[in-house]
Amino acid sequence: MSAIINDIEIIKAKTTKINEVDFDNLTFGKVFSDHMLECDFKNGSWQAPKIVPYQGITLDPSAKIFHYGQSVFEGMKAYKDANEDVWLFRPLENFKRLNISSKRLAIPELPESYFMEGLKALLEVDKNWIPTKEGSSLYIRPFVFASGKGFHASPADEYKFIICTAPSGAYFSGKVKVLIEETYSRSANGGVGFAKAGGNYAGQFYPTQLAVEKGYQQVIWTDDTNHEYIEEAGAMNIFVRINNTLVTGPTSDRILDGITRKSIIELAKAEGIPVEVRKISVKEVVEAAKNGSLKEMFGAGTAAVISPISGFGYKDADYDLPEIADSYGSKLKKIITDIQTNKSEDPFGWRFKVE
């Protein structure tokens, strides 16, 4: 069965898997909707995207994604409100960042219409897959990778842009304790740390495994020169509250320009919370924990939304962060999710209606 939505060709799946899904007990990114968007770059240009059944991708064994890690991705979420209206959050920011990442990875940039119209058509086709239970959403994964062939270590001549979606619950289950890293690093000055490049994530897995063995869930990365400054947590940016001031590190070529991060900064300012965007030294955080001025820490990202951090480890010592009554994290999380899910006004114009 074939149709056209927003000029996008739709090839519908013959059957649906939706009845196999327990929408009351969703985990993160493990079940996938019936369709996906597929778009090929070949002969020097992006071809028209189409919606196809969610299905396997067949590649030559010499496809450069297998050898040279040439890939970038985005993370987004769709929400459905009580009126069955579907909402995205600042989707153009994801589109722009995808192209910023692509440029750094020598991947051809995508036209905006292929991304936006394709995404809207996909959400239209799989609208029934968008969960409505509080705390759940349809996680959206746009990604681009090198499908072109050959063992020469140079950019591919063919790419695939795909969007898959996965009805999902919370990214973290339970409390998040973090380890401030002293040995390993996530990214180099002049490197690709600011990009959502696949290789940035694989490099974090082993140090994160070591942290997990010690009882932490995530690593807080520090600069690779002296491990002196807090950077980000790999899957989220980090906010620190010292007394009543909310502090987060500046973005750089090593740190992802998080969309949740920058939204939180604006929201906090609008709420009258003092916000500082500046380098945060590990020493400052440890001293604040010791003298009681460190009130809370949280991570911010699309998948994690706002995740409170219950404590951190550094140099074999543990520092607890008990929950506090007037938590900035809880307050800001409610404000941002109410905007995202159309439960409140949106003075910033961030909410985007899919229609």
Next chain:
Amino acid sequence: MSAIINDIEIIKAKTTKINEVDFDNLTFGKVFSDHMLECDFKNGSWQAPKIVPYQGITLDPSAKIFHYGQSVFEGMKAYKDANEDVWLFRPLENFKRLNISSKRLAIPELPESYFMEGLKALLEVDKNWIPTKEGSSLYIRPFVFASGKGFHASPADEYKFIICTAPSGAYFSGKVKVLIEETYSRSANGGVGFAKAGGNYAGQFYPTQLAVEKGYQQVIWTDDTNHEYIEEAGAMNIFVRINNTLVTGPTSDRILDGITRKSIIELAKAEGIPVEVRKISVKEVVEAAKNGSLKEMFGAGTAAVISPISGFGYKDADYDLPEIADSYGSKLKKIITDIQTNKSEDPFGWRFKVE
């Protein structure tokens, strides 16, 4: 048709593509032999490898290779001598390094027998694909990547180990001029630069494109702190000859422990060439170029063998390196390729007969 070689199951291709190949005009890594080795990690262990026809690999769109760059690889070459004997060069070093890379990328390590016996069986089956023309060889590409599903940013639960081969000529066509990098970086202290991880290569493509636009073929990477010291060229380690001393940088967590590199160091010492393994500053190289003590530079790697560098650029100035009569690079290249191709004695025990 099925058979067993070295305990490895062989499923033979029904037809051969060998007659389509012009063995007198081979480029690098663009045509592929009839078979490949395939080995799956699932349910917590590596399954028995088998040889199958060279064919497409089908993966779920959520396979972690597409999203998180979890992949490592090796590069090797097979040679066939006048007696039709097949030779590898220090293959156990590649096997060990593959596992060193895998460990850093949180990929399960491979058993030695799967790698070595699998490779030998593959070379036996595709023996006719090994070129004999001088300067050509069968390039061998073992690689491991995450095939397990899911959008959670954590190691996959399934992997594929594959070996493909490609009859190949020279990696570089023509002279190699390099640009000493002042802005971008290849790897971080505490990062994955020492591993042959896919993501290390994708990150180099864009800065290399910028260098190519300026008339260079490769970038010489420098440390990410101050761009003060020469590191490696991404596809090869770098050697510098100052007066009569051959100098190369020490390996580190940012620099690949190249097998050609360490062989060259040993060969040079055996030839009575003074060798220093120490940090080389950009300043030293530029000053040596200016005062005439910089006699030659070359890159060393499996794909590139020894590639003479005809000049370098730094801070908008170009420094030429004319060919010299008693070139260390030419001399060492002849010695190492004679060992590799069984044209000379092998006092080091590096040559490995495939039988």
